[in-house]
Amino acid sequence: xxxxxxxxxxxxxxxxxxxxxxxxxxxxxxxxxxxxxxxxxxxxxxxxxxxxxxxxxxxxxxxxxxxxxxxxxxxxxxxxxxxxxxxxxxxxxxxxxxxxxxxxxxxxxxxxxxxxxxxxxxxxxxxxxxxxxxxxxxxxxxxxxxxxxxxxxxxxxxxxxxxxxxxxxxxxxxxxxxxxxxxxxxxxxxxxxxxxxxxxxxxxxxxxxxxxxxxxxxxxxxxxxxxxxxxxxxxxxxxxxxxxxxxxxxxxxxxxxxxxxxxxxxxxxxxxxxxxxxxxxxxxxxxxxxxxxxxxxxxxxxxxxxxxxxxxxxxxxxxxxxxxxxxxxxxxxxxx
Amino acid sequence: xxxxxxxxxxxxxxxxxxxxxxxxxxxxxxxxxxxxxxxxxxxxxxxxxxxxxxxxxxxxxxxxxxxxxxxxxxxxxxxxxxxxxxxxxxxxxxxxxxxxxxxxxxxxxxxxxxxxxxxxxxxxxxxxxxxxxxxxxxxxxxxxxxxxxxxxxxxxxxxxxxxxxxxxxxxxxxxxxxxxxxxxxxxxxxxxxxxxxxxxxxxxxxxxxxxxxxxxxxxxxxxxxxxxxxxxxxxxxxxxxxxxxxxxxxxxxxxxxxxxxxxxxxxxxxxxxxxxxxxxxxxxxxxxxxxxxxxxxxxxxxxxxxxxxxxxxxxxxxxxxxxxxxxxxxxxxxxx
Numbered sequence: 001x002x003x004x005x006x007x008x009x010x011x012x013x014x015x016x017x018x019x020x021x022x023x024x025x026x027x028x029x030x031x032x033x034x035x036x037x038x039x040x041x042x043x044x045x046x047x048x049x050x051x052x053x054x055x056x057x058x059x060x061x062x063x064x065x066x067x068x069x070x071x072x073x074x075x076x077x078x079x080x081x082x083x084x085x086x087x088x089x090x091x092x093x094x095x096x097x098x099x100x101x102x103x104x105x106x107x108x109x110x111x112x113x114x115x116x117x118x119x120x121x122x123x124x125x126x127x128x129x130x131x132x133x134x135x136x137x138x139x140x141x142x143x144x145x146x147x148x149x150x151x152x153x154x155x156x157x158x159x160x161x162x163x164x165x166x167x168x169x170x171x172x173x174x175x176x177x178x179x180x181x182x183x184x185x186x187x188x189x190x191x192x193x194x195x196x197x198x199x200x201x202x203x204x205x206x207x208x209x210x211x212x213x214x215x216x217x218x219x220x221x222x223x224x225x226x227x228x229x230x231x232x233x234x235x236x237x238x239x240x241x242x243x244x245x246x247x248x249x250x251x252x253x254x255x256x257x258x259x260x261x262x263x264x265x266x267x268x269x270x271x272x273x274x275x276x277x278x279x280x281x282x283x284x285x286x287x288x289x290x291x292x293x294x295x296x297x298x299x300x301x302x303x304x305x306x307x308x309x310x311x312x313x314x315x316x317x318x319x320x321x322x323x324x325x326x327x328x329x330x331x332x333x334x335x336x
Numbered sequence: 337x338x339x340x341x342x343x344x345x346x347x348x349x350x351x352x353x354x355x356x357x358x359x360x361x362x363x364x365x366x367x368x369x370x371x372x373x374x375x376x377x378x379x380x381x382x383x384x385x386x387x388x389x390x391x392x393x394x395x396x397x398x399x400x401x402x403x404x405x406x407x408x409x410x411x412x413x414x415x416x417x418x419x420x421x422x423x424x425x426x427x428x429x430x431x432x433x434x435x436x437x438x439x440x441x442x443x444x445x446x447x448x449x450x451x452x453x454x455x456x457x458x459x460x461x462x463x464x465x466x467x468x469x470x471x472x473x474x475x476x477x478x479x480x481x482x483x484x485x486x487x488x489x490x491x492x493x494x495x496x497x498x499x500x501x502x503x504x505x506x507x508x509x510x511x512x513x514x515x516x517x518x519x520x521x522x523x524x525x526x527x528x529x530x531x532x533x534x535x536x537x538x539x540x541x542x543x544x545x546x547x548x549x550x551x552x553x554x555x556x557x558x559x560x561x562x563x564x565x566x567x568x569x570x571x572x573x574x575x576x577x578x579x580x581x582x583x584x585x586x587x588x589x590x591x592x593x594x595x596x597x598x599x600x601x602x603x604x605x606x607x608x609x610x611x612x613x614x615x616x617x618x619x620x621x622x623x624x625x626x627x628x629x630x631x632x633x634x635x636x637x638x639x640x641x642x643x644x645x646x647x648x649x650x651x652x653x654x655x656x657x658x659x660x661x662x663x664x665x666x667x668x669x670x671x672x
Contacts, residue, residue: 075453076633104453108444115451117411117440117596236607240576260453264607267600271572297412 040103097258105331135166156182248275289316376439433594441667471502492518584611625652
């Protein structure tokens, strides 16, 4: 097996603003693992506020010695080894995990969902994200998202209600709300959640800072709609520690170290009677296609990452009338 | 897909006594799922004290309509449907789970461990079980178990120390101890565990009745060796509820409803920093071979079920110098 990688910069269609920052591009690293002439593709995406960068990912990948494994089917051993190399670097680890799953599927000639025993007919609708912007711009973006049946709003700034009203001036579609830890006072947050629920919000992600577990648990207890962990639950150990504070969990490959641990998280969350969501960063269709296989198990999907960029370099999972459509090709299902 | 099944009676080499009962045979039901000429094999084993019987298993299997699924690769959907048919019937459900995994592996032409991303070189040694008996008989059985590197003792009766001393008169091999809920007083149990630890016991299974969670948690806190759940943790939901009371968990396919949920349990237990064990009932080499794939992930293995019977009808996973050896054949790896 041979690992190679190169940095790339994704250009965003719109300036992307969440409660903590704005940006126009996202750095990623593209990964390939080759074995006997077959290539598996993977990707690390590094939004700037999550602590990884092109430099940290490349430094991590430099350390990874996949040559010691002659057999790509030793997925558990290989990924345990990769995980043992550092504490963090979850996006870098995800890139290897994705490439390895793509490779294994291709070597067997079957799509990943078939290896995982999943049914492509269970694909959910994805939400489409509307970033924080002026009310006029939000209304405009909402119109552009006509094809998508569910909108995801980034809130947690001062003009939350204005933004929701701007969306509601255009459409009555159901909403997922992502506060990105932006709310600071629990009673005010609860009032906001009640209001959002009346406005058609189906759930709220990460209402307050992840460290404020007691306040989040209180919100979860009192909220009329599910409270879903994002920043608060990255990996399986977090899920098993903090599940009591949330109704659901947003699993993202770049947080979970990839498909393998993401799948373990979804199974554990289901057993804990939690709502499950598969999410993404700004990513190419490589990481999105990888995540789309896990969407066959989840209640919610937010897989619009590649739709928000202008220079995607892969094709794989697509969307039809807002619904996730897997390509059915071997591995994660890319065609280049 | 077509499901068929037939009852069978396993004859035991020795009268098998645990702390609650004795027996000379175990009823099982053999299951086959056929798809496009390929047959997957499964098995339900029903030790009499666990609540299932030939009658309940056949009644359950009668209800299962696999014909509605055209595609055996829809493993998650099929097994969710099967699980939804009743609250209990875990052995009957395991029989279908095993047959389906065998079928899927055969259809792809690869052993199950390869589909699961596991390394056959990680196979552990199995323990070999010595049932409760007279000291002379125990010494005799211990000699017969010469090939096996670890012995498992069924304790929890009045002459525990005599039995351990009978084993120690013959060998100094490490011991797993299974009390089968037999101890009733926690301080006496702890004293016994300390003594057993000095006698070379590496762990103790289910020291007290599973309902006595607080006493078991106290034992776990004070014990010098791991306390492993058997009766106390059957399925993933039990694991997530009761993990705090134990150091480890013995996953058995007949409890967990099969390979798929057993795998989820092992992953969750590892993430909870628990010790993991793969165990068995009295079974043919069919269910043992199925379980042996999961042994590639566990700390302990107790897969001697088929060694304790005189009329096994399959060949698959074997043992060499006490170590688990997977056949490498497609599916669960049987050859008939």
